[in-house]
Amino acid sequence: MNKKIIISILLLLVVSIGAIEVAVGFKGESNPKKEEEKDNSNSEYVLKINNLEIKLGSEFSREKYGTELEYSEIPSCAFEGLDKTYTYEYYEINTFEDNGKEKILSVYFLDPNITTTENVSLGDDLEKMTSTYGTNYEKNDNLYTYKKGKTSIEFIVENDTITSIEYKYVTD
Numbered sequence: 001m002n003k004k005i006i007i008s009i010l011l012l013l014v015v016s017i018g019a020i021e022v023a024v025g026f027k028g029e030s031n032p033k034k035e036e037e038k039d040n041s042n043s044e045y046v047l048k049i050n051n052l053e054i055k056l057g058s059e060f061s062r063e064k065y066g067t068e069l070e071y072s073e074i075p076s077c078a079f080e081g082l083d084k085t086y087t088y089e090y091y092e093i094n095t096f097e098d099n100g101k102e103k104i105l106s107v108y109f110l111d112p113n114i115t116t117t118e119n120v121s122l123g124d125d126l127e128k129m130t131s132t133y134g135t136n137y138e139k140n141d142n143l144y145t146y147k148k149g150k151t152s153i154e155f156i157v158e159n160d161t162i163t164s165i166e167y168k169y170v171t172d
Contacts, residue, residue, distance in 0.1 A: 044149040047107055047167050048117045049091070056151045056169035060095045060102045062086075079171075090114040096171070109165040116153065116165060126160045 047054040052065070062068075070087035081097030083105075090111040095102045112122040118132050129144065133153070138145045144155045147170075156164035 044151040045146075045153050045167055046117060046151075049114055054093070054104065054107055054167070056104050056106070056167055058104055060086075060093065060104050065093065098171075103169070105169050105171070107167040116167075120155075120162070120165070122162055122165060124162050126157050126162070129155055129157070129162060 045056065047056075065086065065088065068086040068088055071085070073082045073084045075081075076083040076096060079096045079098070084095045084102065086093045086095070087110075090109070090113055092108040092110060093104060094106045094108070096105045097103075109122055115121040116132075120129055120132050133146050136146070138147070142157050144157060146153050150170045152168045152170060154164070154166045154168060155162050
């Protein structure tokens with residue numbers, strides 16, 4: 001009877017050790033699911049350029065962003081009212097109307113002199129993107145999309161080089 005108890009205890013220890021290895025990763029490597037959770041610790045992507053914070057889906061104000069270099073508008077085919085585009089030196093902001101308020105739909109990078117909040121820019125390579133954002137992306141041809149809440153960040157990668165970066169707000 002003592003042998004059965006000892007064998008049961010040893011078996012329980014082996015199973016427990018196996019569960020611990022799965023939780024922390026085999027041979028001390030981090031668990032990809034834990035990294036994924038870490039990557040999604042913030043509920044949405046927010047772009048920070050110098051002292052300016054651009055929150056997707058928030059109300060747009062020309063006073064906050066300054067005078068644009070170019071401005072255009074077209075009747076929206078997806079929303080009520082107009083789709084508006086404000087072009088600045090390093091980026092472009094696209095807006096939409098929501099209950100009479102102008103809100104930020106997307107921010108498109110125009111220049112490698114600005115970076116994402118996590119320090120990725122146009123001209124960086126695919127490895128920097130995946131080491132920064134992880135491998136939990138959706139891929140469609142050369143478009144890589146990372147999602148957080150109602151926001152996404154999209155990268156177009158050509159010949160292992162990032163050629164396009166766009167932050168987007170997901171509307172319902």
